[in-house]
Amino acid sequence: MTARSSSESARDIPEATVARLPVYLRALNALADDGIRTCSSEELALSAGVNSAKLRKDLSYLGSYGTRGVGYDVDYLRYQIAREIGVTQDWPVVIVGIGNLGHALANYSGFRSRGFRVVALLDADETRHGEVVAGVDVRAFGDLEEIVETHGVAIGVIATPAGAAQDVADRMVGCGITSILNFAPSVIVVPEGVDVRKVDLSIELQILAYHEQRKANVT
Amino acid sequence: MTARSSSESARDIPEATVARLPVYLRALNALADDGIRTCSSEELALSAGVNSAKLRKDLSYLGSYGTRGVGYDVDYLRYQIAREIGVTQDWPVVIVGIGNLGHALANYSGFRSRGFRVVALLDADETRHGEVVAGVDVRAFGDLEEIVETHGVAIGVIATPAGAAQDVADRMVGCGITSILNFAPSVIVVPEGVDVRKVDLSIELQILAYHEQRKANVT
DNA sequence: CTCAATTTGTTCTCGCGTTCACAAACTCCT
DNA sequence: AGGAGTTTGTGAACGCGAGAACAAATTGAG
Ligand SMILES: NC(=O)c1ccc[n+]([C@@H]2O[C@H](COP(=O)([O-])OP(=O)(O)OC[C@H]3O[C@@H](n4cnc5c(N)ncnc54)[C@H](O)[C@@H]3O)[C@@H](O)[C@H]2O)c1
Ligand SMILES: NC(=O)c1ccc[n+]([C@@H]2O[C@H](COP(=O)([O-])OP(=O)(O)OC[C@H]3O[C@@H](n4cnc5c(N)ncnc54)[C@H](O)[C@@H]3O)[C@@H](O)[C@H]2O)c1
Numbered sequence: 417m418t419a420r421s422s423s424e425s426a427r428d429i430p431e432a433t434v435a436r437l438p439v440y441l442r443a444l445n446a447l448a449d450d451g452i453r454t455c456s457s458e459e460l461a462l463s464a465g466v467n468s469a470k471l472r473k474d475l476s477y478l479g480s481y482g483t484r485g486v487g488y489d490v491d492y493l494r495y496q497i498a499r500e501i502g503v504t505q506d507w508p509v510v511i512v513g514i515g516n517l518g519h520a521l522a523n524y525s526g527f528r529s530r531g532f533r534v535v536a537l538l539d540a541d542e543t544r545h546g547e548v549v550a551g552v553d554v555r556a557f558g559d560l561e562e563i564v565e566t567h568g569v570a571i572g573v574i575a576t577p578a579g580a581a582q583d584v585a586d587r588m589v590g591c592g593i594t595s596i597l598n599f600a601p602s603v604i605v606v607p608e609g610v611d612v613r614k615v616d617l618s619i620e621l622q623i624l625a626y627h628e629q630r631k632a633n634v635t
Numbered sequence: 636m637t638a639r640s641s642s643e644s645a646r647d648i649p650e651a652t653v654a655r656l657p658v659y660l661r662a663l664n665a666l667a668d669d670g671i672r673t674c675s676s677e678e679l680a681l682s683a684g685v686n687s688a689k690l691r692k693d694l695s696y697l698g699s700y701g702t703r704g705v706g707y708d709v710d711y712l713r714y715q716i717a718r719e720i721g722v723t724q725d726w727p728v729v730i731v732g733i734g735n736l737g738h739a740l741a742n743y744s745g746f747r748s749r750g751f752r753v754v755a756l757l758d759a760d761e762t763r764h765g766e767v768v769a770g771v772d773v774r775a776f777g778d779l780e781e782i783v784e785t786h787g788v789a790i791g792v793i794a795t796p797a798g799a800a801q802d803v804a805d806r807m808v809g810c811g812i813t814s815i816l817n818f819a820p821s822v823i824v825v826p827e828g829v830d831v832r833k834v835d836l837s838i839e840l841q842i843l844a845y846h847e848q849r850k851a852n853v854t
Numbered sequence: 855c856t857c858a859a860t861t862t863g864t865t866c867t868c869g870c871g872t873t874c875a876c877a878a879a880c881t882c883c884t
Numbered sequence: 885a886g887g888a889g890t891t892t893g894t895g896a897a898c899g900c901g902a903g904a905a906c907a908a909a910t911t912g913a914g
Contacts, residue, residue, distance in 0.1 A: 429845075432871060438841040442820060456891065465822035469873055476893055484892040485880035501841050502848030509840070516742045520735040521836070526820060530837045531844070570847050571840065594850060595843040597836075601661060601745060603684035611846050613839045617740070617816075618749045620832050621728070621790065622657040622720050624814040625750070626648075627830050628789050629721030631813060651901060675861065688903055695863055703862040704910035 429500075433474045437497050439464050440471070444494040456487040503531035508567040510593075512584050513576030514539040514547075514554050517599055521575060522549040532571070536563045540580070557584075561591040571595045578602035585612075648719075652693045656716050658683050659690065663713040675706040722750035727786040729812075731803050732795030733758040733766075733773050736818055740794060741768040751790070755782045759799070776803075780810040790814045797821035804831075 429437075443464040447455055457475075461468035475481065475488075481496050482488045498504050509527070511518055514537045521527075522537055537554045539545070547554045555563075563569065572588040574581050574596060581600035588596060589610055598604055598614045606612055648656075662683040666674055676694075680687035694700065694707075700715050701707045717723050728746070730737055733756045740746075741756055756773045758764070766773045774782075782788065791807040793800050793815060800819035807815060808825055817823055817833045825831055 430871070434842055434845050435838070437845070438835075438838040439822075441841075442837075443822070446821075457893095458891085463822065465824075467873070469875090470871090472891090472893065473872085480893070482892055483880065484878070485882095485890050487891065500845070502844040503841055507840075507844050507847070516739040520739040523735045524836070526837050527840075530841065532837075532840055571843055595847050597839055597843060603658075603662075603682065605684075609850070611843055613843060615834060615836065615839060616657075617743070617834065618745050618751075619654070619657040620816055620834060621726075621746075621751055622660075622722060622749065623653055624790055624816060624830055624832060625721040625726055626653050626656070626719070628726070628814050630647075631828070649901075677861085686903065688905090689901090691862065692864080692902085699863070701862055702910065703908070704860050704912095706861065 429477045433477055434501075436464070436466065436470075436474055437501055439466070440474070441494065441497045441501065441503075444490055444497070448490050448494060453490055454487050455490055457482070460488065498531075505531065507532050507571055508535040508569045509533065509571045509573060510536045510538060510560070510563060510569050511573045511575060512538045512557065512560070512588075513574060513580070513600075514544055514549065515575065518575040519549055521573065522552065535567045535569060538563075540576075557587075560587055564588075564591045564593060569593060571597070574598045574600055574604075576600055648696045652696055653720075655683070655685065655689075655693055656720055658685070659693070660713065660716045660720070660722075663709055663716070667709050667713060672709055673706050674709055676701070679707065717750075724750065726751050726790055727754040727788045728752065728790045728792060729755045729757060729779070729782060729788050729807075730792045730794060731757045731776065731779070731807075732793060732799070732819075733763055733768065734794065737794040738768055740792065741771065754786045754788060757782075759795075776806075779806055783807075783810045783812060788812060790816070793817045793819055793823075795819055 440460065443460055446463060457468045457472045461471040464471065478496055478500050481493050509532050511521055511534060514522065518537065522534060527534060534550070534552055537549055537552050538557045538560055539554055540557045544554050545556055570593060572593040572595070574584050576584055578600045581598060581602045582604050585596055585598070585604040585606055589606055594609060595611045596606065598612055601616050601618060604612060659679065662679055665682060676687045676691045680690040683690065697715055697719050700712050728751050730740055730753060733741065737756065741753060746753060753769070753771055755778070756768055756771050757776045757779055758773055759776045763773050764775055789812060791812040791814070793803050795803055797819045800817060800821045801823050804815055804817070804823040804825055808829055813829050815823070815825065815829065815831045817831055820835050820837060823831060
């Protein structure tokens with residue numbers, strides 16, 4: 417209701433919903449690939465692996481893009497979600513730490529297809545410089561500032577050992593990066609206004625181990 | 636209070652707490668490496684990146700392992716958390732899909748040091764068979780059942796393309812695996828009693844992109 | 855021994871997220 | 885045109901987790 421000036425979707429979307437929108441987008445892309453042009457909240461919820469009421473409520477935060485009695489137009493909804501998330505535009509990304517994981521990330525094609533473009537691969541180890549991974553040169557970490565400025569990079573990925581993560585984060589923040597994805601198993605501290613998300617494989621396994629142990633103990 | 640027979644910590648720990656226990660364990664290990672033998676909830680919370688009240692509440696689910704006026708004994712608490720999570724024992728793990736990501740995972744030393752042992756690397760692609768990664772042979776996916784039985788594997792990791800993930804999961808469940816870590820960007824369906832956790836890098840980046848876009852729009 | 859200082863364990867309150875349930879809106883068939 | 889069937893969008897109830905606040909327990913000094 418409260419139409420806010422001419423600017424459109426300015427109301428804030430709950431964080432839990434934001435985290436699910438990419439899942440819906442993925443499910444919609446899969447449906448579109450199968451030639452499906454329309455779907456109900458029930459069908460979409462099924463392929464996204466969530467409850468249909470939750471799906472509808474999530475979508476309602478974006479606006480009323482469905483038709484009662486009919487469902488959602490796959491292409492239209494797909495575009496609306498992509499626009500809301502911000503993946504209709506291209507996001508330049510730098511990856512720091514081109515070891516085992518960094519190589520895998522650089523080679524990952526799912527990046528590009530979802531609106532992210534790896535513009536630079538940086539590593540402190542001189543012996544890695546000049547190597548070309550997935551068409552991108554590995555360069556010196558010292559080139560960070562120049563690259564960020566040139567390409568207008570806002571998102572950085574940390575794939576260095578834990579000990580270097582805070583230093584890398586500081587340098588990233590220092591030259592204007594405001595979103596960081598951290599794969600190193602360490603807590604990094606950043607100023608307000610900078611977003612950090614962490615991915616920690618060991619933690620995921622430990623959570624599984626906890627539940628596994630409980631299953632065994634019940635027996 | 637309600638001491639439950641002779642069996643000890645049988646009450647259930649909130650999921651949100653379970654997800655943080657590995658973070659505390661990591662922080663405690665770092666403190667121990669620095670030679671610190673005792674710490675307060677405030678100090679531990681700081682290095683784990685959480686609120687100290689939350690930390691104390693989390694730890695209280697495990698029991699009363701601290702001393703009022705003093706704090707926590709680092710080694711003792713470390714052991715108690717490790718025991719609760721189940722990482723005092725060794726968990727055999729199989730990884731399926733030895734491509735870019737599978738290689739990185741197989742080479743990751745953080746696995747072993749946290750109680751997980753990669754007992755097999757499996758891939759459907761014959762040309763990969765026989766390759767040795769981090770001391771482990773890449774074998775045929777068809778060997779899954781034999782390996783799971785031989786080593787008593789309960790945890791499986793999926794690093795195949797999305798299209799193969801459900802099939803791999805079905806085979807894993809079929810031979811007794813009850814915990815799955817899925818890196819493929821697809822929803823996999825499993826019977827009740829089987830735990831699945833997913834890690835999706837693209838989703839993490841899209842969440843960052845959303846917030847990044849909002850920062851830009853406010854300007 | 856007593857008292858001040860410290861720090862844990864727990865209670866209480868608040869807000870967010872999930873889910874149910876249903877009115878509103880749309881389609882299609884007769 | 886009207887009514888039956890379908891499906892969305894949302895109000896309301898509920899449960900869980902976060903954080904503030906405090907009582908209980910311990911230490912150490914005088
Ligand atoms: N490999 C995995 O599957 C995996 C899984 C989960 C987490 N991780 C974490 O991801 C990180 C990277 O893992 P990895 O296996 O690729 O390690 P790695 O040792 O293979 O690679 C780390 C790279 O970072 C570079 N580096 C070190 N310090 C740097 C600095 N200050 N600036 C720039 N580059 C620097 C090194 O030269 C090296 O190339 C680690 O923190 C690890 O714990 C890895
Ligand atoms: N590389 C990354 O950094 C990255 C990041 C995020 C997510 N992912 C996801 O992880 C998965 C693996 O990525 P990748 O880059 O390693 O891909 P990849 O193509 O390099 O490797 C996939 C491997 O799986 C094997 N495989 C295919 N079907 C199989 C089956 N039915 N059984 C067993 N093995 C099978 C292939 O032979 C191949 O070796 C993909 O789903 C990808 O979307 C990868």
